[in-house]
Amino acid sequence: MVTFTRTILANGLRVLVHEDRNTPLVAVNVLYQVGSRDELPDRTGFAHLFEHLMFSGSRNAPDFDDPLQEAGGENNAYTTNDYTTFYEILPVENLETALWLESDRMLALKITKKALNVQRRVVVEEFKETCLNEPYGDVWHHLSDMMYKKHPYRWPVIGLTPEHVENATIEDVRSFYQRWYTPNNAVLAIAGNIQTEAVLPLVEKWFGNIPAGPVPLHQLSAEPPQKKLLTRLVRADVPVPAVYLAFRTPPRLHPEFYPVDLLSDVLSHGTSSRLYRRLVKERQLFTAIDAYVTANLDPGLLIVEGKVSESVSTDAALAAIWSELEALGAEPVDQRELEKIKNRFESTIVFSETSILNKAQNLAFYEMLEKAELMNDEVETYRTVSSLDMQRMAKKLFRKTNAAVLVYEPK
Secondary structure: OOEEEEEEEOOOEEEEEEOOOOOOEEEEEEEOOOOOHHEOOOEOOOOHHHHHHOOOEEEEOOOHHHHHOOOOOOEEEEOOOOOOEEEEEEEEEEEEEEHHHHHHHHEOOOHHHHHHHHHHHHHHHHHHHHOOOOOOOOOOHHHHHHHOOOHHHOOOOOOOOOHHHOOOHHHHHHHHHHHOOHHHEEEEEEEEEEOHHHHHHHHHHHHHOOOOOOOOOOOOOOOOOOOEEEEEEEEEEEOOOOEEEEOOOOOOOOHHHHHHHHHHHHHOHHHHHHHHHHOOOOOOOEEEEEEEEEEOOOOOOEEEEEEEEEOOHHHHHHHHHHHHHHHHHHOOHHHHHHHHHHHHHHHHHOOOOOOOOHHHHHHHHHHOOOOOOHHHHHHHHHHOOOOOHHHHHHHHHHHHHHHEEEEEEEE
């Protein structure tokens, strides 16, 4: 159980504070509810660009990293389809340094042509390195394109093409910042060896005078139902053949998401999971295999991916995966297997809560989802999922009319 207090400032900033007496540190997490799904089709990659731009300096802090390092802290950020998050960890006595830095870039980020040119080059180089020059690096360009035709999940977080970032004007970028990087579109979570009554005045001091921005409206096109199996063969400079199966899943807060998430764990969570034990260890059809859910705010995906063993055809590899998926719909998961998966999930949650950074990030994430109290309830929600729930969802999910199959083969 993670206890916390919630305060909403007059400008709409949601502030969550958790007291933890077991650490000399404090974690600060600012989550903005803007991700790649909020971009325009001809201006993709902007949310990821801002993950970099937010470190390029603000009105009163021309360099973000130096003051934080002098305060004994470290920081980082990441972008998803649905949100962007920035965080710092530092000694508790230097908390105000992090609050000052975060508030200054929320209020007055310096978006100059020089800063934009520098970060644009960094982002474009990252695109080339991770998507164009890395084996299987463009997998999300293919999967997103196959599974989404209307919804903006149809392009990956890094963007559809590097030209969209290369051609971004200073006006485009400033408009994106003014629309999304506002206190009323953000959650500030603070966790550490702090006292709430001492922290809240500091938050008000640094964030209270930042004006609220426009009401954030996420204009998202609903994805039409899929009607047939989608397939794509890619011949590329890859070392071994690989197969990817994608299935549409319910959104993160839908009740049916929980049995789907547990299905992915039954398939591939550890060396005793079904896909590893049967297809890697016993039949040696794959050298590596994995299954996971994207857990998006809007309907997302369950992905099964595997590197095919030498002398095994991709058709045989795919047939073996389909057989395992169909088995989950044909027969309920054994109670012992299900209990093991639930226990492992609960232990992962409990272990994660030993980290103040994880607690700060989870508080912000769950507050964005609906309300932060949900993070204390979800273990019990997963506990109530039955074998019959999972069997029902397996039948509903693992249909060829709900799937895309992507195959990579060496040139």
